[in-house]
Every structure is written in C-alpha cells, then in structure tokens.
Amino acid sequence: MAKESTTIDVGEPSTVTKSASHVEVDEKKKKGFVAAAAGGGYKRGLAIFDFLLRLAAIGITIGASSVMFTAEETLPFFTQFLQFQAGYDDFPTFQFFVISIAIVASYLVLSLPFSIVTIVRPLAVAPRLILLISDTVILTLTTAAAGAAAAIVYLAHNGNSNTNWLPICQQFGDFCQATSTAVVAASISVVFFVLLIVISAIALKRH
Amino acid sequence: MKNESTIIDVPAESRSAMKGSAPLIGEARDHTTSGSSGYKRGLSIFDFLLRLAAIIAASVAAGTMFTSDETLPFFTQFLQFQAGYDDLPTFQFFVIAMSMISGYLVLSLPFSVVTIVRPLATAPRLLLLVLDTAVMAFNMAAASSAAAIAYLAHNGNQNTNWLPICQQFEDFCQKTSGAVVSSFVSVVFFVILVVLSGVALKRH
Numbered sequence: 001m002a003k004e005s006t007t008i009d010v011g012e013p014s015t016v017t018k019s020a021s022h023v024e025v026d027e028k029k030k031k032g033f034v035a036a037a038a039g040g041g042y043k044r045g046l047a048i049f050d051f052l053l054r055l056a057a058i059g060i061t062i063g064a065s066s067v068m069f070t071a072e073e074t075l076p077f078f079t080q081f082l083q084f085q086a087g088y089d090d091f092p093t094f095q096f097f098v099i100s101i102a103i104v105a106s107y108l109v110l111s112l113p114f115s116i117v118t119i120v121r122p123l124a125v126a127p128r129l130i131l132l133i134s135d136t137v138i139l140t141l142t143t144a145a146a147g148a149a150a151a152i153v154y155l156a157h158n159g160n161s162n163t164n165w166l167p168i169c170q171q172f173g174d175f176c177q178a179t180s181t182a183v184v185a186a187s188i189s190v191v192f193f194v195l196l197i198v199i200s201a202i203a204l205k206r207h
Numbered sequence: 208m209k210n211e212s213t214i215i216d217v218p219a220e221s222r223s224a225m226k227g228s229a230p231l232i233g234e235a236r237d238h239t240t241s242g243s244s245g246y247k248r249g250l251s252i253f254d255f256l257l258r259l260a261a262i263i264a265a266s267v268a269a270g271t272m273f274t275s276d277e278t279l280p281f282f283t284q285f286l287q288f289q290a291g292y293d294d295l296p297t298f299q300f301f302v303i304a305m306s307m308i309s310g311y312l313v314l315s316l317p318f319s320v321v322t323i324v325r326p327l328a329t330a331p332r333l334l335l336l337v338l339d340t341a342v343m344a345f346n347m348a349a350a351s352s353a354a355a356i357a358y359l360a361h362n363g364n365q366n367t368n369w370l371p372i373c374q375q376f377e378d379f380c381q382k383t384s385g386a387v388v389s390s391f392v393s394v395v396f397f398v399i400l401v402v403l404s405g406v407a408l409k410r411h
Contacts, residue, residue: 139347146351151352164370168367
C-alpha cells in the first residue's frame with residue numbers, strides 16, 4: 001500500500017476560483033450543448049426534410065383536388081343512352097375524393113407549425129408524436145379517397161362485361177384524362193405520407 | 208498570477224479499487240431504465256394481440272370475398288346468371304391483397320415477440336412500424352376500391368347507365384359488403400399498431 005505523491009501546479013490563485021468555476025461551468029454547458037446538437041443534428045435534418053415533404057404534399061394534394069373538381073366535359077352531340085355532360089359530381093366517389101383531398105390539404109397546412117417546432121426543438125418528443133398519430137389517420141383518409149377513385153376510373157376506362165357496365169372513356173376522353181391525373185397525384189401524396197410517418201418514427205427513436 | 212503548488216496523495220491501489228467499484232455505475236443505469244421497459248413491454252403485448260386480431264380480420268375478409276359466388280336459378284336477358292368475385296377485377300385485387308396482408312401479419316408475429324422479449328430494442332419496432340405503414344396503405348387501397356365497387360353494385364350510376372346488380376344478386380352483394388367491412392376493421396387495427404409502435408419508440 002505504498003502511497004504515491006504527485007505535485008500538481010494550480011494555475012489560478014484561489015481568489016479567482018469563482019471565475020475558474022464559471023469557466024468550468026461554461027465548458028460543461030458547451031460540452032452538453034455539443035452533445036445535444038450532435039444528437040439533435042440529424043434529427044434537425046430529418047425535421048427539415050419533413051417540412052419540405054409537407055410543402056410538396058400540399059402542392060400535390062391541392063393539385064389533385066382542383067384537377068378533379070374542374071374535370072368537366074360536354075360533348076357536342078347527343079347520344080341516346082349517355083348524358084352528353086360528364087363532371088365530378090356525377091360520381092359520388094369523385095365527390096368524396098374532392099372533399100377528402102381538400103381536407104388532407106388543409107390538414108397539411110395546419111401541420112406546418114408543428115413541423116417548424118420540430119425543426120427548432122429537435123429533441124422534443126410531443127410534437128413529433130402528435131404529427132405521427134395525425135399523419136397516420138390522414139394517410140388512411142388519403143388512401144381511401146385515392147383507392148376508391150382509382151376503382152371508378154378503372155371502370156370508366158374498361159367497363160365490366162359481366163355486369164353490363166359500359167366504359168365511358170371512349171366518349172369522354174378529356175374527362176377520363178383529368179380524373180386519372182387526379183388519382184395519380186393522390187397516389188403520389190400517399191407515398192409522401194408514408195415517408196413522413198417513417199421520418200417521424202426515426203426521429204422519435206431513442207439513442 | 209502567483210503559481211500555487213498543491214500536493215495530492217494518489218493511493219497506489221487506485222486502479223484495482225476503481226475496478227471493484229465500477230459495477231455500481233452499471234447497476235444504477237439498469238435501475239433507471241427498468242421503469243420505461245415495463246410499460247413498453249405492455250405495449251408490445253398489446254401489439255401482439257392486435258396482430259392476432261388483424262390476422263383474423265384480414266383472413267375473414269379474403270375468405271368471405273373468395274366464397275361469395277352466387278348462381279341465380281333463372282336466366283335473364285342482359286345479366287349473367289352467375290356472379291363471383293372474379294367477375295370484377297377490383298374484387299380479384301381485393302382477395303389477393305387481403306391474402307398477402309394476412310401472410311405479412313403472420314410473418315410479423317416473430318418480430319412482435321422479439322419486442323416483447325427485448326422491450327428497449329428500437330430496431331425491431333422501427334422495422335415493424337415502417338412495414339406496418341406500407342401494408343396499412345395497401346390494405347386501405349384494397350378496402351376502399353372494393354367499397355367503391357360495392358357501392359356501385361348497390362346503387363348503380365344513372366349518369367353512366369351502370370345498373371345496380373344487387374337487386375338480382377342479393378347474397379353476392381351481402382357477402383362482398385361484409386368482406387369490405389372486415390377489411391376496414393383490419394385497417395383500424397393497423398392504425399392502432401402504427402401508433403403503438405410510434406409511442407413505444409419514444410425516448411425517455
């Protein structure tokens with residue numbers, strides 16, 4: 001049990017211990033801040049990517065809803081069995097599509113402040129969890145609208161010989177094109193929502 | 208700026224003593240995290256049970272739609288006297304999709320068991336969350352497209368001269384509507400599963 005003695009030179013005199021401890025505290029704070037920034041660095045990057053995805057999704061959903069809303073066509077001649085006008089309000093499924101995609105677009109606009117909060121405070125859990133839960137619910141609404149409209153668009157293109165449902169796209173070409181574009185845009189927004197949910201989950205992960 | 212010198216006694220067996228006292232830090236860490244692993248294990252058990260319920264919902268949907276054949280006893284001029292799920296491509300997609308979703312749920316059960324056994328591991332939960340989100344969107348697409356066709360079968364569309372077929376094929380319509388409802392129930396289960404995984408991933 002031989003004791004060893006070491007001589008350590010203390011640089012600052014004892015009268016300035018207050019400033020010395022203050023320097024230590026500042027260094028600790030700096031280290032803590034660096035640690036937080038390192039943990040929050042990639043989370044902040046994810047939050048910025050989340051914000052940009054939301055902006056893109058807003059553009060696409062507004063585009064999908066407005067394209068479907070303005071998808072009217074009037075044929076110049078009169079046929080015996082079909083109306084000579086086609087619009088989104090002739091199909092309850094397309095009405096549902098316009099309304100629900102509009103709701104999705106307004107939800108995205110309302111969720112932008114939460115996304116900004118996750119950028120400013122990357123380590124906060126509550127905003128991300130709120131965004132994850134509401135994004136999941138809105139994902140189901142978007143997919144429902146896109147899927148139902150896709151089924152009707154498929155029928156309009158191909159018809160069904162077993163149930164004697166005739167395809168209407170042969171007469172209403174422009175109407176069919178516009179509705180198909182709207183359905184494709186809504187499907188792209190579904191992909192964006194899946195990405196948003198995955199980003200929120202990765203950012204929520206503990207180290 | 209006078210330099211002051213201090214003499215500090217360093218005991219010789221300091222290293223071995225520190226080795227002996229190191230495990231205390233490790234024990235303290237375990238103690239602080241056991242509280243969070245308790246409720247996360249509870250969430251994992253609930254997740255497992257929800258998966259079992261979703262397997263039942265998805266397979267019931269696929270089976271009901273698959274066996275929804277109906278043959279009418281008489282012959283009509285315009286409509287076929289047989290109706291089955293394979294007469295409508297959307298229903299074919301529905302059956303295939305719900306079968307794939309049931310298969311995915313069965314394959315995801317081991318991962319759910321892993322999250323029960325290791326509640327603090329994030330990799331299985333993150334994998335389950337990502338896959339569940341994608342499969343939920345797939346499920347909702349199948350359910351909603353089949354719902355649109357079922358709505359048409361019930362009500363028809365005057366503007367496009369699409370006649371409702373449910374007036375002739377009542378049993379077929381009933382079974383397909385039941386299958387659609389069952390798949391919507393499965394979607395609800397998936398939503399809860401995704402939210403559960405998100406909450407369980409949360410750091411403390």
